[in-house]
Amino acid sequence: MDRSPGLSVRLKLTLSYAGFLMLAGGLLLGAVWVFLLRYVPDRAMLKNADDNDMGGVFPVRSVLLGVFAPRAAVVLAFLLVFGLVGGWILAGRMLAPLIRITDATRMATNGSLSHRIQLPGRKDEFRELADAFDTMLVRLEAHVAEQQRFAANASHELRTPLAITKTLLEAARNDPHRDTDQLVDRLHAVNTRAIDLTEALLLFSRANQRSFTREPVDLSLLAEEATETLLPLAEKHGVTIETGGDITPTIGSQALLLQLTTNLVHNAIVHNLPDQGSVRVTTSLRPKTVLLTVENTGEKLTPELASTLTDPFQRGTERVHADHAGVGLGLAIVKTITHAHDGRLTLTPRTAGGIRVTVELPATAP
Known part of the structure; x- marks a missing residue:
């Protein structure tokens, strides 16, 4: 099937990891900012140290926002870079078994059925898939070998009555005085065997394909x-x-x-x-x-x-x-x-x- 090119699964997982990490970091910084707003007043009165006169009003939230916002942006930028790099590495490690399975599938498509994935490690979804694929390759290789042997044997069995028929006809042509009745009887026997073999092969194929009504x-x-x-x-x-x-x-x-x-x-x-x-x-x-x-x-x-x-x-x-x-x-x-x-x-x-x-x-x- 022809498909238009798209993003790789590894890139999609990397962007997903980085996006989730950015979202979690943004929510955390937002929670910190809300917590600060709850306990920090908008403005504060400054008092001189040498007398009891008020020194003026100080905008606490504005100053705090000016200090918090740049550092929050730096933290988010760091999370973005960390998420992209870490996500790319983690996605590669997670998809490594899938790459081996894909390579084995391509080899099987090209006719190499003897290759096995044999994925090491503890049991998980990827290893279950690899084991199932190896089992399928074993059965497929055995089935193909059996079909090849069957085709070779069928060709040999079908060739035998044809060769006998050819020999009998050549002998009859070279010997015009040969007993015709005996020749016909032998040709009839050989032809009957060839028909029985052909019908058996057709029945074998029909049963093997499960093309019947239950x-x-x-x-x-x-x-x-x-x-x-x-x-x-x-x-x-x-x-x-x-x-x-x-x-x-x-x-x-x-x-x-x-x-x-x-x-x-x-x-x-x-x-x-x-x-x-x-x-x-x-x-x-x-x-x-x-x-x-x-x-x-x-x-x-x-x-x-x-x-x-x-x-x-x-x-x-x-x-x-x-x-x-x-x-x-x-x-x-x-x-x-x-x-x-x-x-x-x-x-x-x-x-x-x-x-x-x-x-x-x-x-x-x-």
């Missing part, structure tokens, strides 16, 4: 719907699904929360034991929050690996080459949707194998 939602109904939809997939993988729990009313986007529930149940099914696996989906109601818990059997996971599963395009070392590897955005989308609904996502490895995923959202009145 309405009353029952998580228990969404859990039942997601379970019924994925029941054929569970039967195909030999996985049994158990559902149960309380009515869990909350506020949010029904479409996004259904996608969240579907992703959790889908992951629990495909990342399970090769035979006789199980998935348990439960909902529970707390005084201020509602819980959606999805846990499954499967391979044992370390807490370190579990904490990275919500990163975009993170599938786990043993899962990358599986047929159901997906696009690597399932739990990342779950995390984004959870945060967009002011909730909390918790991943806890089970001792016997598998993982327990809990989504906690704000509760509303039924």
Whole structure:
């Protein structure tokens, strides 16, 4: 925003200090003068020392005013100079933290997010502002780094199906007698994966921007719907699904929360034991929050690996080459949707194998 030049805050504070000091000094001198007028007569009779004759009338107030006024003017001039100099120094000391905050803001504007103010001293308004700004810089730097990693990973993931498609088409052109049906099937599979990835990226962006309408939602109904939809997939993988729990009313986007529930149940099914696996989906109601818990059997996971599963395009070392590897955005989308609904996502490895995923959202009145 373009602004016309004006007085600096330091100069304004200096003039304010000096003006207040002049006002206080003027009031003090005025009080002294009023006090003198109250006890000093206007005129006085002078008496000769050698006889009893009166010597004449002496104007006391006029003489006193002539003596008081010049000295009062000198005092006010001194207060003006003292107020300007002292006010300039005090204003500079008071505004020094603000100057550091302003410099850090300019550096952040120019793209340097690693700088921190780290203002020393005891807690006050300026230091609270500096600490809040440092916290914002930490989160902003982490967010920018995450977005850069996400963009790089998304570019890589999108480039892979395009490169495969190009290779298949070049091979078909160089070999006119190649089986066309096999080529079409492979191109269809690659194209389907590219479409799934694009839709996942769009959903991830939509949830991250919180561009959705909030309405009353029952998580228990969404859990039942997601379970019924994925029941054929569970039967195909030999996985049994158990559902149960309380009515869990909350506020949010029904479409996004259904996608969240579907992703959790889908992951629990495909990342399970090769035979006789199980998935348990439960909902529970707390005084201020509602819980959606999805846990499954499967391979044992370390807490370190579990904490990275919500990163975009993170599938786990043993899962990358599986047929159901997906696009690597399932739990990342779950995390984004959870945060967009002011909730909390918790991943806890089970001792016997598998993982327990809990989504906690704000509760509303039924």
